[in-house]
Amino acid sequence: MSIESDIEKGHEIEQVEDASHITSKHYAYLMERHGSVQLDPLPSSDPKDPLNWPTWKKNYEIMLIAVGAFSSTFMAAGLTPAFETMAEEYGVDLPTAAYFTSAQIAVFGVLPLFWVPLMNTFGRKFFLTFGALACCVLNVGGGFATTYGQQMATRVLVGVFVSTVTAAGSSVVGDLAFSHERGEKNGWWSLGFVIGTPGGPFITGFIQQHAGTKWIFFTFAIMNFVQFVxxxxxxxxxxxxxxxDVVSNGVLKAMGIRRSIARPFSWKMFFGPLKQAANFNISIAVIAASVTFCYANIVLVVEMPQVMVPLFHLNAQQMSLQYISIIIGSIIGEILAGPLSDWWMKKSTAKRNGQRVIVDRLWVCYNGYILVIVGLIVWGIYLFKATPGHWSIKPLIGAAIAAAGNNIVATVITTFAIDSAPRKAGDVGLYINFVRSIYGFIGPFYFPHMFENLNFAGSAGLMCGLVVLFAWAPTAFAHIVGVRRVK
Known part of the structure; x- marks a missing residue:
């Protein structure tokens, strides 16, 4: 099969559902509620339809998903300042203690493949609510764990239940947002997922310094309990x-679990997300998102304490302050990502006389690649030139620039992938999360060897080359093919 035919299946030109066939009552309702019938997707006339909910209610649901995505990476990376203490307490070396974070990343990258089919059939609320409560209990248990095995068990199980919320981001946005809102709304949970990685060590560094490791876990538990409520x-x-939909009777009804007769359960549903690999646009987006997240987020967060603590002789609290750079960069990146890409799509659609071409969104993505490359070069060169014992802000400026670029790429490329298969938004988001998490999990195993053999400047050059080769170039190729297909 040719690439162009595959692209055509990916809907280069997004087809807006025709509103000409709707009834007068339906038309009147949409005009009163939304002021337009030119909506994608086209809502029903039922007030219970999530697309017809009040804006505040939609934002509440999406914000909960964003908070959950934030807490997932917050809890995984938040153990970083405590690695040395836990290694000593459990009688293991530092790399072994670091598996507490790696294990969680791997689990909540894979387990959504299990949760999403169940949530699509039986509803999401029960699984998301129970997942938050289960994480709360497990994090309390983590505070009282006395052996490495006990703590690893709590971390793996936290990864299992927190994966309910990491699996639901794109699905919930697809349920609640119209196509012209997807960039901004996907940006909420995308920002939460990305910013949680530096946000965890930033907060827990202070906790570790002043209250001890146990209270890191209790803080996680408090966060989960608030989410549960x-x-x-x-x-x-x-x-x-x-x-x-038909709501289940008996015990299931009491638990809030519903069964959709329009979405019957099937074992094939567990493999649905992996089928998205056949879509050229989506696969390009997944590769780009994974590479940039690994080298403009994971490498900065994971290697920060291992590099800057011995280089600048920092304690846990001082180390936590270094993560402010990544947090600021990620926030700036989101400001330049979701709203900007939605505005750009409106402008591009107007230029094309109302024809909405999804590859037009990729123009915003190139800004992200440029920032990632510039940021990594600044970070690597100034770390290489740094004088031991003399702290410098210059590498952190590079980290902030790279973080901003990563967030631009993550938001824009995710929205582009969902635009390529809007009716499979849940599967698309799940596929992206799966590959991104697994690729990020592998990174820490070779990062130390890369820095040892190539130094920081050389490693930055290598990572920039990988971003250009496996993210920027394929994105440009998909963009060119998509534009030519439209013409």
């Missing part, structure tokens, strides 16, 4: 417009 007041977003 907030999820109680949330609503179910799974809704099928063609066929009304």
């Amino acid at each position: 907030l999820w109680i007041f949330a609503s179910e977003t799974v809704y099928t417009r063609a066929v009304p």
Whole structure:
């Protein structure tokens, strides 16, 4: 099969559902509620349809997902300042203690493949609510663990249950947002996922310095309990417009679990996300998102303490302050990503006389690649030139620039992938999360060897080359093919 035919299956030109066939009552309702019938997707006339919910209610649901995505990476990376203490307490070396973080990343990268089919059939609210409560209990247990095995068990199980929320981001946005809002709304949970990685060590460094390791776990538990309470007041977003959902009876009904007759359960659903690899646009997006996340986020967060503590002789609290650079960069990147890409798409659609071409969004993505490359070069060169014992802000400026670029790429490329298969938004987001997490999990195993053999400047050059080769170039190729297909 040719690339162009594959691209055509990916919907280079996004088809807006035709509103000409709707009834007068439906038309009147949409005009009163939304002020337009030119909406993608086209809502029903049912007020219970999530697309018809009030804006505040939609934002509440998406914000909960963003907070959950933030907490997932916050809890995984938040153990970083405690590695040395836990290694001593459990009688293991430092790299072995670091597996507490790696194990969580791997688990919540894979387990969504299990959760999403269940959530699509039986509803999301129950799984998200129970997942938050389970994580709360497990983190309390982590505070009292006395052996390496006990602690590893709690970390793996936390990864299992926190993966319910990491699996739901793109699905919930797809349930609640129209196509012209996807860039901004996907940016909320994308920013949460990215910023949680530096945010965890930034906060827990202070906790480790002043209260000890146990209170890191108790802080995680408090966060999860708050999420649990907030999820109680949330609503179910799974809704099928063609066929009304049937709410289960008995115990399942009491638990808030519903079964959709329009979305019957099938074992094939577990492999649905992996089928997205056949879509050229989506595969390009997944590779780009994974490479940039690994080299403009994971490498900065994971290697920061191992590099800067011995180089500048920092304690846990001082080390936590270094993560401010990545946090600031990520926030700036999001400001330049979601809203900007949505504005650009509106402008591009107007230029094309109302024709919405999804590859137009990729123009914003190139800004991200440039920032990632510039940031990594600045970070690597100034670390290489740094004088031991004399702290310098210059490498952190590079880290902030790279973080901003990473967030631009993550938000824009994720939205582009979802635009390529809007009716498979859940599967697309799951596929991206799966590959990105696994690739990020592998990185820490070779990062130390890379820095030892190539030094920081040489390693930065290598990572920039990988970004250009496996992210920028394929994105440009997909862009060119997509534009030519439209013409």
